[in-house]
Amino acid sequence: MTRALMIAAPRSGSGKTTVTLGLLCALRRRGIDVRAAKSGPDYIDPAFHAAATGQAGLNLDSWAMPPDLLGALAAQAAQSEVLVVEGAMGLFDGVPGTAGRSGAGADVAARLNLPVLLVLDVSGQSQSAAAIARGFMAHDPQVRIAGVILNRLGSARHERLIREAMAPLGLPVVGAIPRSEALVLPERHLGLVQADEHGDLPARLAALADMAERHLDLDTILALASETTAPSAPARHLPPPGQRIALARDAAFSFLYGHLLAAWREAGAEMVPFSPLADEGPDESCDACWLPGGYPELHAGTLAAAGRFKTQLAHFAQTRPVHGECGGYMALGAALVDAAGTAHAMAGLLGIETSFARRKMTLGYREAHLLAPCPLGPAGTRVRGHEFHYATITARGDDAPLADLSDAQGTLIGAEGSRRGHVTGTFFHAIAPA
Incomplete structure (x- = not known):
């Protein structure tokens, strides 16, 4: 008991x-x-x-x-x-x-x-x-x-x-x-x-x-x-984005919900961690890459100088899905401006440019309606999660949006995120299927 x-x-x-x-x-x-x-x-x-x-x-x-x-x-x-x-x-x-x-x-x-x-x-x-x-x-x-x-x-x-x-x-x-x-x-x-x-x-x-x-x-x-009264029943989880998932894990990329990792492992997926801050790229044996949220704005100079990471990530993205959430999304973009106003070149796999110098808090629950297939699920999938960030978007480039977002009460916020080829990203953090 x-x-x-x-x-x-x-x-x-x-x-x-x-x-x-x-x-x-x-x-x-x-x-x-x-x-x-x-x-x-x-x-x-x-x-x-x-x-x-x-x-x-x-x-x-x-x-x-x-x-x-x-x-x-x-x-x-x-x-x-x-x-x-x-x-x-x-x-x-x-x-x-x-x-x-x-x-x-x-x-x-x-x-x-x-x-x-x-x-x-x-x-x-x-x-x-x-x-x-x-x-x-x-x-x-x-x-x-x-x-x-x-x-x-x-x-x-x-x-x-x-x-x-x-x-x-x-x-x-x-x-x-x-x-x-x-x-x-x-x-x-x-x-x-x-x-x-x-x-x-x-x-x-x-x-x-x-x-x-x-x-x-x-x-x-x-x-x-x-x-406690916690009756156990079969539960719906977000499916793993691949069988072997290259997972960015270090001080810049650490925000991934434990229940998602556990569910992916239970479904038979294997996590293969790598550190962008140590200039490591995704393992070539993997069939998907996931960049979680975290604090890339505190490590923007190190990420900009991580040439091997960016080269290997770009090579990986030519044939396999790469997805970034929040900080991971920022790192997949063209540039990130840090708190001091200095611009740093990011991976350049998406057109988004973000700024931590022009800070504005965005916070709230979100429901995402996917406009295209991505590691979160097929087109039409509805996923619940949240946003919490201070970075602002200064340029979006010409990438197509990834999802339509609504707030917790169902009010449409609008198209959000980016997709280009096999690469997708959004400030939205996924928690569970709607």
């Missing part, structure tokens, strides 16, 4: 990831087989979860994933002793539409019967924290708030005032964490600095485990976790 719970908050920036990582590491110290999942579209947090638990990270997304897929992935994760699901943004933040498919963490909590521990950033308030907790308790009868964790406390008196205000609610306070800059993980424009970029990650995780052991009531938290 797997016991499970969700760590959520009223808003982003409340400390969910810090609390989640501390809890995961402290439970693992106890010898508990613990696994984590992230609600919503996120590449970065699951990598930290994996480092903390020693098990692959996972995403559970109620909007982008059909219910059968979400259930199957949850059932897979529920093979551990304890499952901890980290919410995204605020617990009830999602998109209007079909009930249970808003993308909010609350959808996942309700579907999987997850008790929720609410992380409250109480800096700048005291008794008002109880009013917030009361509102969350009453907001949705399908979502059970099982306890609260007070984060960023200023003093013992601060904690006492909040605990006294919480007492009439009958809601246990299962953690009280003092304000500390030492617990903050560094960030950049797309979220936390990636897990594998921290040379001191084991020490950081150990410090978070120490924090959890000092300031969380681990025994009560374990007692509050309940048996």
Whole structure:
């Protein structure tokens, strides 16, 4: 039997990831087989979860994933002793539409019967924290708030005032964490600095485990976790783009969902990684090439100088499909302008030119209707996913678009992406078939 719970908050920036990582590491110290999942579209947090638990990270997304897929992935994760699901943004933040498919963490909590521990950033308030907790308790009868964790406390008196205000609610306070800059993980424009970029990650995780052991009531938290309801059923996945897939993997290209890789491997595909930053090209034995998203804008000079990578990629693309998502799409284009305004020549397999100097955030769920066959599927396929980038398109060239995109509510955004010969790309990140 797997016991499970969700760590959520009223808003982003409340400390969910810090609390989640501390809890995961402290439970693992106890010898508990613990696994984590992230609600919503996120590449970065699951990598930290994996480092903390020693098990692959996972995403559970109620909007982008059909219910059968979400259930199957949850059932897979529920093979551990304890499952901890980290919410995204605020617990009830999602998109209007079909009930249970808003993308909010609350959808996942309700579907999987997850008790929720609410992380409250109480800096700048005291008794008002109880009013917030009361509102969350009453907001949705399908979502059970099982306890609260007070984060960023200023003093013992601060904690006492909040605990006294919480007492009439009958809601246990299962953690009280003092304000500390030492617990903050560094960030950049797309979220936390990636897990594998921290040379001191084991020490950081150990410090978070120490924090959890000092300031969380681990025994009560374990007692509050309940048996999850995750019925497993046959699930639809995006098919692998090839039998042997050349996969760009390094600090510039790391954003690929774990459930996709697992599904491709289960379907019999083999991943053959290569590093563009090390001037490596796709292996000639492969029959498809995939360039994930990531941070090419931080490594544009190195990519521009990677002559062997670009030559071998161009040769590969003459006969076999090459697809780029977001950062991979930018790298397939003609040029990338970095934050300093310097233009760097990219692979030149698509006509797109992008700029990180002219930054504009694009964020949201997307449904793509493919206009032509590509590694995401045949023409006419509908795929759900999301966009999240700051780069802007300064020129598109004369390539045909890859897909028509709609937002989460079905409003048509327009034609997007590029295709030329065997090469395709888009800022859209694919998650699952619609």
